[in-house]
Amino acid sequence: MPDMVTLTIDGQTVSVPKGTLVVEAARQVENLIPVFCYHPKMAPVGMCRMCVVKVGTPKMDPATRQPVVDADGKSVIAMMPRLQTACTTPVSEGMVVVTQDSEVEHAQRGVLEALLTSHPLDCPVCDKGGECPLQNLTMGWGPGKTRFDYNDKVHFEKPVPLGDLIYLDRERCILCARCVRFQDEIAGDPVLGFYNRGRAWHIISQSDPEFDSKFSGNTTDICPVGALTSADFRFKARVWELQPIPTVCNHCSVGCNMTFDTRSNDIKRVMPRENDAVNEIWLCDRGRFGHHFNTSKQRLTTPLVRKAGKLQEATWEEALSIVAQQLDGIRSTTGGKAIGGLAGTSLANEDLYAFQRFFRETLGSANIDHRSGSALDLPLDDVGAQYGIHSGTDLSTLGKGTVVLVFGADPEEEAPVHLLRIRGINTRGGSVITLNGRPTKLDSIAKHALRYKYGSESAILAALLKPLLDSTPADGKRATLRGFNDLVASLKGFNLDEQAAGISADKLNAVAELINSAENLVIFYGRDALTAGASVPAGLANLLVMTRKAGAANSGLISLLKGANARGALDLGVRPDRGPNYAALSNAGLDAKQMLSAAREGKIKALYVAGVDPVGDNPAAAESLKKLGLLVVQELFLTETAKLADVVLPVLSVAEREGTYTNAERRVQRFRQAIRPTINARPDWQILQALANQLVSEAVLSAAGGDKSRKQARREEDKARVRSEWTYASPAEILMDIQANVAGYKGVSYASLQGPTGQWGRQANENYYFDGTSYQNTGGLGVQLPAAVETSSIQTLQPFSVSTPASVADRPWTLVGATFLYDDGALLTDTDLLNNRKAKAVVALNPVDADKLGVKNGERVTVSSGRGSLSLPVHRTKLAPEGVVVVPVGVNNVGLVSVVEGGATPVAIRREA
Numbered sequence: 001m002p003d004m005v006t007l008t009i010d011g012q013t014v015s016v017p018k019g020t021l022v023v024e025a026a027r028q029v030e031n032l033i034p035v036f037c038y039h040p041k042m043a044p045v046g047m048c049r050m051c052v053v054k055v056g057t058p059k060m061d062p063a064t065r066q067p068v069v070d071a072d073g074k075s076v077i078a079m080m081p082r083l084q085t086a087c088t089t090p091v092s093e094g095m096v097v098v099t100q101d102s103e104v105e106h107a108q109r110g111v112l113e114a115l116l117t118s119h120p121l122d123c124p125v126c127d128k129g130g131e132c133p134l135q136n137l138t139m140g141w142g143p144g145k146t147r148f149d150y151n152d153k154v155h156f157e158k159p160v161p162l163g164d165l166i167y168l169d170r171e172r173c174i175l176c177a178r179c180v181r182f183q184d185e186i187a188g189d190p191v192l193g194f195y196n197r198g199r200a201w202h203i204i205s206q207s208d209p210e211f212d213s214k215f216s217g218n219t220t221d222i223c224p225v226g227a228l229t230s231a232d233f234r235f236k237a238r239v240w241e242l243q244p245i246p247t248v249c250n251h252c253s254v255g256c257n258m259t260f261d262t263r264s265n266d267i268k269r270v271m272p273r274e275n276d277a278v279n280e281i282w283l284c285d286r287g288r289f290g291h292h293f294n295t296s297k298q299r300l301t302t303p304l305v306r307k308a309g310k311l312q313e314a315t316w317e318e319a320l321s322i323v324a325q326q327l328d329g330i331r332s333t334t335g336g337k338a339i340g341g342l343a344g345t346s347l348a349n350e351d352l353y354a355f356q357r358f359f360r361e362t363l364g365s366a367n368i369d370h371r372s373g374s375a376l377d378l379p380l381d382d383v384g385a386q387y388g389i390h391s392g393t394d395l396s397t398l399g400k401g402t403v404v405l406v407f408g409a410d411p412e413e414e415a416p417v418h419l420l421r422i423r424g425i426n427t428r429g430g431s432v433i434t435l436n437g438r439p440t441k442l443d444s445i446a447k448h449a450l451r452y453k454y455g456s457e458s459a460i461l462a463a464l465l466k467p468l469l470d471s472t473p474a475d476g477k478r479a480t481l482r483g484f485n486d487l488v489a490s491l492k493g494f495n496l497d498e499q500a501a502g503i504s505a506d507k508l509n510a511v512a513e514l515i516n517s518a519e520n521l522v523i524f525y526g527r528d529a530l531t532a533g534a535s536v537p538a539g540l541a542n543l544l545v546m547t548r549k550a551g552a553a554n555s556g557l558i559s560l561l562k563g564a565n566a567r568g569a570l571d572l573g574v575r576p577d578r579g580p581n582y583a584a585l586s587n588a589g590l591d592a593k594q595m596l597s598a599a600r601e602g603k604i605k606a607l608y609v610a611g612v613d614p615v616g617d618n619p620a621a622a623e624s625l626k627k628l629g630l631l632v633v634q635e636l637f638l639t640e641t642a643k644l645a646d647v648v649l650p651v652l653s654v655a656e657r658e659g660t661y662t663n664a665e666r667r668v669q670r671f672r673q674a675i676r677p678t679i680n681a682r683p684d685w686q687i688l689q690a691l692a693n694q695l696v697s698e699a700v701l702s703a704a705g706g707d708k709s710r711k712q713a714r715r716e717e718d719k720a721r722v723r724s725e726w727t728y729a730s731p732a733e734i735l736m737d738i739q740a741n742v743a744g745y746k747g748v749s750y751a752s753l754q755g756p757t758g759q760w761g762r763q764a765n766e767n768y769y770f771d772g773t774s775y776q777n778t779g780g781l782g783v784q785l786p787a788a789v790e791t792s793s794i795q796t797l798q799p800f801s802v803s804t805p806a807s808v809a810d811r812p813w814t815l816v817g818a819t820f821l822y823d824d825g826a827l828l829t830d831t832d833l834l835n836n837r838k839a840k841a842v843v844a845l846n847p848v849d850a851d852k853l854g855v856k857n858g859e860r861v862t863v864s865s866g867r868g869s870l871s872l873p874v875h876r877t878k879l880a881p882e883g884v885v886v887v888p889v890g891v892n893n894v895g896l897v898s899v900v901e902g903g904a905t906p907v908a909i910r911r912e913a
Contacts (some may be wrong), residue, residue: 007095018202022086022097023051033099034108034137036115036224037176041280042185046085050137051106054098055084067094083107105141112142115174118154118737119225126172128226128240135173153496154199162203163211164191164836165231165285166220170202173227179203181221188423188441189213189581191407203227209836212417214821217288221272221281231833232289233269237261245674246273246779249287250346250564250654250663251827251855252419254279255286255663255782259775260655260674267291267655267675273775274858276396278667278782280424284416285834286821292830293653294675298326298637300650311648316680319647322685324694326630326646327363329693330605336364340595340604343574343684344611345370345563348659349668350574350734351684352565353742354726355610356558356580362692362724366589367604370569374617374819374897376889377865378530378566380575382582383798384559385567385744386542388787389522389665393554399428402554403520406433407540408457410440413821414541414560415664418524430517431510435460436884437528437816437904441877448511451881453502454814454904455805457532461539462802463496463508468516468546471706478546483797485621487542490801500805521549527819527889531903538798538845540743544795549788558664562819571744571785580742582788591894599624610634610651610684613826615641619868634687637826650681657683659731662785668745669782670753685734689726696724744785754780808866812904813849815885815899823890841874841894843909844886848875853911860912863887865905870895871912885909 002017009022012029021032021044036048054077058067068076077096082105086097098104116138152195156170180192180203191207205211220228241646244259256279261269270291272283293299303319304311311826330338336359343355343770352370359365367752371377404422411418419441426432426445434446437457443449452460496505515521521544529536540557541550549555561567573580576589596614598604598624607628613620616639627630631644642648662668673862727736732750739748753869789795820839828834843861845853855861855874863885864870872887872894880886887896899905 004525005091005093005095007091007093007097008727009097010099010414014083014482015089015803016327018091022053022055022084022089022095022463022702025091025681026086026097026099031099033086033143035087035134035675036137036174037178038363038452039178039222042178042181044085044087045177045181046088048111048174050108050111051083051086052083052111054101055089055105056096057078057092057637057747058094072897074274075466076431085182089737108141109143112138113146113148115150116142116146117148117286118171119174125235126226127229127234127630128223132226156202159229161210161231161377162205162228163216165833166211166216166236167229167231168203169227169229172225172554173203174225175201175203175391176224178222178224179228182214182222185427186420186423186785187213187215187218188444189215199756200451211543214284214286214412214755215282215420216398217285218272218282224441229287231885237263237268238257244271244775245672247654247674248284248564249667249669250661250671251287252291252415252665253566254415254446255564255661255667255669256283256417257669257777258283258287259779260291265675267294271500271775273779274777275781277394277784278410278669279417279664280396280405280420280767281419282420284821285837286416286828288830289833290831291655293827294655296637298655298829299643299679300635300648300681302650304645304648306646311643311645315561316682319619319649320690320694323630323632323649324691325646327608327691329628331363334605337367337589338603338605339363339365339608340367340590340606341365341598341608342369342592342595342614343569344372344609345539345561345566345569347565347569347680348574348654348671348731349565350659350731350736351663351688352574352608353580353734354685354688354728358688358692359589359608360579361545362695366585366587367595368574368589369576369592370566370594370612371597372612372614372617373596373621374614374901375900376617376897377399377592378562379534380525380577381530381537381561382570382893383537383541383561384557384561384664385543385582385666386788387550387557389556390551390553391666391784391790393522393556393665393787395522396424398425398520398522398554399430403515403518403521404430404432404568405435405515405521405523405540405543405862406440406442407523407525408437408525408536409524409560410436410438410819411524411526411560412441412723413817414526414562416821418558418560418664422524430742433514435511437884438467438818438881439452447514449505450507450511453500453805454528454596454884456497456501457529458800458802459496459501460503460508460533461536461543461800463501463505464489464512464515465542465546465800466491466494467512468543469510481545481795481797484801485802487797493886494802514542516547518547518549520552520554521547522558523553524558524560527562528816528903530559530819533803533903535800535803542741542800545795550795551787551792556563556703556787564663565661567664567666568660571662571666571874572738572742578642580738581744581867592770596624598629602627606630606632608632608634609641609645613639613641615639615644619896633685634684639826649687650679652683654683655729655744656681656833659683666785666787667782668748668753668785670780672751672779685728685731690729692726744788748783752783753781763772773872775821776861806906807905808906811865811908813883813885813907813909814865814907815865815887815907816903817889817896817900818886820888823888824892825890837913839888839891840875841872841888841891843872844875844877844880845909846878846880846884847876848882849880849909850874853909855911862910862912863899863907864910865899865901866906870899
């Protein structure tokens with residue numbers, strides 16, 4: 001329990017933890033002291049003076065150093081000679097605070113009168129009108145008239161762009177510095193600052209390009225006036241016209257809580273929804289502005305069927321009948337093994353469960369995967385569920401005693417809001433360690449920022465594990481762990497090759513000591529770690545086990561998988577080797593790569609693709625797909641794969657339906673329908689259900705044969721329907737089925753996902769204006785699933801081995817495929833505001849390497865591996881280490897898939913003439 005302090009506020013006694021600020025203590029007695037510059041997520045600065053109050057403390061006797069008491073035995077209170085800012089004054093024992101008297105009110109009116117001297121009275125046209133703290137505080141605390149001469153008003157050009165996403169109206173700005181402080185303290189992007197002095201003082205962008213941050217939209221939320229507005233929402237609607245619908249971001253694995261603010265069946269803006277355990281009150285700019293795909297004119301609007309070599313519009317009945325008949329024909333003649341299915345990580349849990357059930361139960365096929373079959377696919381990751389972050393962990397509460405290890409990951413690009421959360425842990429006294437092959441933004445705050453050479457990842461982990469093994473006595477508790485002797489054997493005689501690893505043993509020993517002494521250990525790993533081989537995630541899990549943090553509160557792994565629901569796809573068995581809840585299968589099916597290969601050989605006759613684009617990811621896949629007897633694509637857009645399909649089935653977007661996602665921390669969260677569909681599309685699960693039921697009929701009719709009467713066949717069909725018909729009426733019913741049949745999802749229902757909604761110690765319906773503009777969470781906080789290690793009485797060390805990095809004499813460089821937040825993925829369709837921020841099709845080279853090759857920015861080079869080559873212009877940057885070639889993943893016209901060999905790939909580089 002924290003040390004408690006008792007004080008009096010306006011005659012009411014309140015006890016709060018030591019160190020609490022007066023402004024927060026006042027909230028405990030429902031006294032909302034007015035503020036502008038203060039924000040509970042940032043350090044106080046006392047700039048606006050709106051929160052001034054009277055403060056007194058017990059008078060102390062200089063001789064005895066004891067409180068002076070009056071005749072009644074009560075402490076004599078010595079009031080401070082000047083008003084104090086409640087946002088910077090910590091409470092103390094016996095303190096007396098007065099927030100409401102004539103002196104305080106006079107000061108507050110003066111502050112508002114000063115702020116309004118140059119603030120335009122344009123509330124009727126201001127985007128902030130209706131949710132503006134300045135409006136609210138003026139009504140409650142402001143003067144009824146001003147003494148200021150209008151001719152002395154300061155005028156500025158209005159508005160001015162602070163980049164391509166945010167506009168600044170300098171006349172409205174009250175110089176509270178919330179935006180500057182957010183960028184400095186929370187985002188770690190010091191791109192805004194103050195310029196000039198006096199009444200000409202104003203905010204400017206200090207970066208090139210302007211406002212160079214992936215979190216710029218948050219400044220419009222926390223701005224207490226209408227000074228900062230977004231290019232996406234300016235003059236689109238009045239806030240009282242909007243209907244906020246709770247939803248979950250589907251752009252990455254963080255699963256940020258947000259709302260679709262709609263009017264007239266159109267999404268006008270996206271706003272954060274408070275959930276401290278997931279995204280606090282923040283969003284990245286991709287999640288905020290990347291909603292336009294939902295209403296894109298490029299969406300598929302009706303089923304398409306290939307006739308005479310061309311895709312032509314068809315009815316749902318016709319399209320589904322063709323698919324069902326052809327699938328039944330293949331199933332009847334060659335069996336389910338000739339049918340394959342791919343369902344992507346943008347699908348909801350309900351869709352994914354229905355998909356695997358459709359294949360395993362209805363079609364009798366184990367050939368399913370959630371990947372595209374490209375060389376850029378991430379390996380299946382099970383340790384992230386087995387040793388995942390402990391359920392109930394809230395990263396926003398962690399600080400001192402917590403060590404965060406970021407291994408082979410760039411959270412800013414792979415899962416941006418995790419960057420803010422890691423920075424928050426560091427601010428609260430935690431320690432951050434970065435172990436990467438490339439520099440990342442987190443290096444600037446890391447206690448240890450170490451850069452390994454690609455290919456040495458397992459050796460680095462061996463160097464971290466070996467001291468833990470060497471310090472374990474034969475009869476020690478660690479030595480009794482299952483797999484301990486195997487791990488000892490795998491590291492017997494290991495000595496770190498410092499030159500090959502790029503890091504000294506002493507530095508790694510210091511990291512190992514810090515990890516071993518941690519009270520809480522949180523490990524993030526991303527694309528570089530996942531593609532470096534199975535021993536890397538296994539080694540990270542072993543670090544948890546060896547430090548006794550596996551299954552411990554506030555500790556565990558967080559895997560930054562690609563896609564909003566990659567963890568859900570793994571949990572629910574959309575993979576060839578395991579069923580739902582990671583259940584072992586007696587007969588594994590083919591994975592995505594194997595399916596494409598089998599299709600090319602004629603062994604796979606039909607492929608059903610939902611939310612995946614194999615041809616878009618790898619154009620060479622088209623050769624395999626053209627040899628299929630049936631290609632069905634279930635999609636939002638006419639992707640490169642859909643262009644080759646025999647039947648294309650349009651689906652509803654995340655804004656047009658409801659369902660759940662499971663994020664990287666295994667938190668299941670619900671999204672809701674925000675807009676009515678205006679196209680002839682259906683949710684994924686509903687399409688699968690219709691096909692499953694048609695296939696039941698097809699199977700029964702086929703079994704009836706020609707010698708049976710139609711009446712008898714109908715009776716058999718009716719009996720089969722009772723046994724096999726899918727009868728889901730909504731995603732909620734599918735989730736009930738998941739809850740009943742997938743052990744890890746026990747207790748997950750729409751009712752439990754609603755959960756508690758109060759945040760920051762307040763009620764869900766409390767209007768607490770100083771937060772800025774963000775929505776209280778009335779949509780539920782979700783349910784975090786327990787990691788497997790939490791429910792197991794036995795802890796097991798994972799199989800681990802040290803691999804030697806590949807070395808090819810005529811290929812001295814290392815090619816790495818890197819994830820970038822802004823790519824050419826379908827979910828950024830029609831988000832024109834982000835076009836200038838998208839990763840470019842370039843080869844990133846360190847200037848030292850570029851000089852060796854004699855190439856300048858923009859000149860082309862050919863990069864060749866053992867698989868193929870690509871030709872791209874050069875971008876010289878120190879973000880690429882010497883000897884490393886960085887090429888973006890998910891960007892059009894790159895050709896990376898034809899060169900890369902899983903993870904880091906040895907390549908040669910040749911300057912083109």
